[in-house]
Amino acid sequence: xxxxxxxxxxxxxxxxxxxxxxxxxxxxxxxxxxxxxxxxxxxxxxxxxxxxxxxxxxxxxxxxxxxxxxxxxxxxxxxxxxxxxxxxxxxxxxxxxxxxxxxxxxxxxxxxxxxxxxxxxxxxxxxxxxxxxxxxxxxxxxxxxxxxxxxxxxxxxxxxxxxxxxxxxxxxxxxxxxxxxxxxxxxxxxxxxxxxxxxxxxxxxxxxxxxxxxxxxxxxxxxxxxxxxxxxxxx
Numbered sequence: 562x563x564x565x566x567x568x569x570x571x572x573x574x575x576x577x578x579x580x581x582x583x584x585x586x587x588x589x590x591x592x593x594x595x596x597x598x599x600x601x602x603x604x605x606x607x608x609x610x611x612x613x614x615x616x617x618x619x620x621x622x623x624x625x626x627x628x629x630x631x632x633x634x635x636x637x638x639x640x641x642x643x644x645x646x647x648x649x650x651x652x653x654x655x656x657x658x659x660x661x662x663x664x665x666x667x668x669x670x671x672x673x674x675x676x677x678x679x680x681x682x683x684x685x686x687x688x689x690x691x692x693x694x695x696x697x698x699x700x701x702x703x704x705x706x707x708x709x710x711x712x713x714x715x716x717x718x719x720x721x722x723x724x725x726x727x728x729x730x731x732x733x734x735x736x737x738x739x740x741x742x743x744x745x746x747x748x749x750x751x752x753x754x755x756x757x758x759x760x761x762x763x764x765x766x767x768x769x770x771x772x773x774x775x776x777x778x779x780x781x782x783x784x785x786x787x788x789x790x791x792x793x794x795x796x
Contacts, residue, residue, distance in 0.1 A: 563712030564650040566658060568678050569666025569688075576609045578666060578687055579653050583616045585705045592647035596621040596638060598654030609653070619645050623655070639717050650714065659729025660715035662736050664704065665695060681733040684711045713742040722746045 567575045579595060586593045595613040602624055610629070614620045621641045622629035628636040630644055638658065642650075652661065656678065665678050667688035675692050685698040685707050698704045713735060719727040723744050725734070734740050742748070 562648065562650055562714060563709050564652065564661045564714040565684065565708045565712045566652040566655050566661055566663040567666060568654070568656050568663045568683075570669045570671060570673075573666040573669035573688070575653050575666050576612070578664070579651050580612055580616065581701055582651055582705055582708070583613065585701055586649045587616060589705075591649055592618045594619040594621070594645035594647040594650045596623060596641065596645070596650065596652045596655075598622075598652070599624045602626070617651075618647050621645060637717070642714070649708070649712070658717075659727065660717040660732055662711060662713065662732065664708070665692065667692065682729070682736055684708070684736055711736070715742070715745050716747050718747055720747055 567579050569575050583593045583595060593616070595610075595617045597608075597610045597613065597620070599622060610620050610622050620629075621644070623636065623638065623641075626635065628641070630641060638652065638655065652658070659679070659682065661682075662684045663679070663682050665675070665680065665683045665686040665688075667675065667686050667690035671690060675690070678692075680686075680692045680695050683692070683695045685704055686692055686695045687697070687699055687704065691697050696707075698707055713732075715728045715732055717728050721727075723731050723746050725731045728745075731740070731744060735742055735744070
């Protein structure tokens with residue numbers, strides 16, 4: 562899955578950009594999910610999420626007291642991921658998220674500067690304002706291609722097994738081109754568990770427990786028959 566967040570101040574055109582990208586990806590034959598963050602309550606009957614639902618295969622919403630795909634308590638984006646298994650995930654808002662890259666909408670009120678937008682996580686910006694080190698890509702097909710090439714999703718576990726203090730630090734290094742998403746050892750290890758295509762992050766000690774259990778089960782087959790033993794897990 563290729564994932565990106567769309568970050569910008571109020572009335573900067575985040576929803577407009579998200580809808581254009583969703584249509585572009587759908588026109589390319591890709592499946593698309595969208596997630597909307599809101600500081601207020603969620604109202605599906607007349608809102609931006611309704612517009613996303615007209616285009617996207619799956620839509621989710623995250624608010625301060627509820628989440629939609631309708632849970633009546635706060636949830637985190639990784640909790641929804643198994644339900645959003647599409648080729649592209651577009652996340653509108655969520656400026657505190659440090660485990661996926663972002664596109665900056667740099668128009669509207671920028672009187673507070675741009676540091677709060679965390680440009681170190683940005684793979685591109687849209688608008689008239691430029692930020693050092695972040696390419697301005699106002700051409701929609703080019704922006705879509707950039708998302709497909711550079712989008713990613715880390716588990717947000719901050720488990721430190723990659724050698725970094727948190728996922729945000731690793732994400733910034735991936736965006737800078739210093740490493741690839743495979744540096745995340747929680748998602749790229751010898752055992753991979755996924756739910757409908759969404760990879761579940763595992764700390765190494767969990768992987769070690771599963772590996773040891775499987776090795777011991779296979780060991781009981783020794784001498785049963787010649788050849789190479791293969792186990793396929795499908796739960």
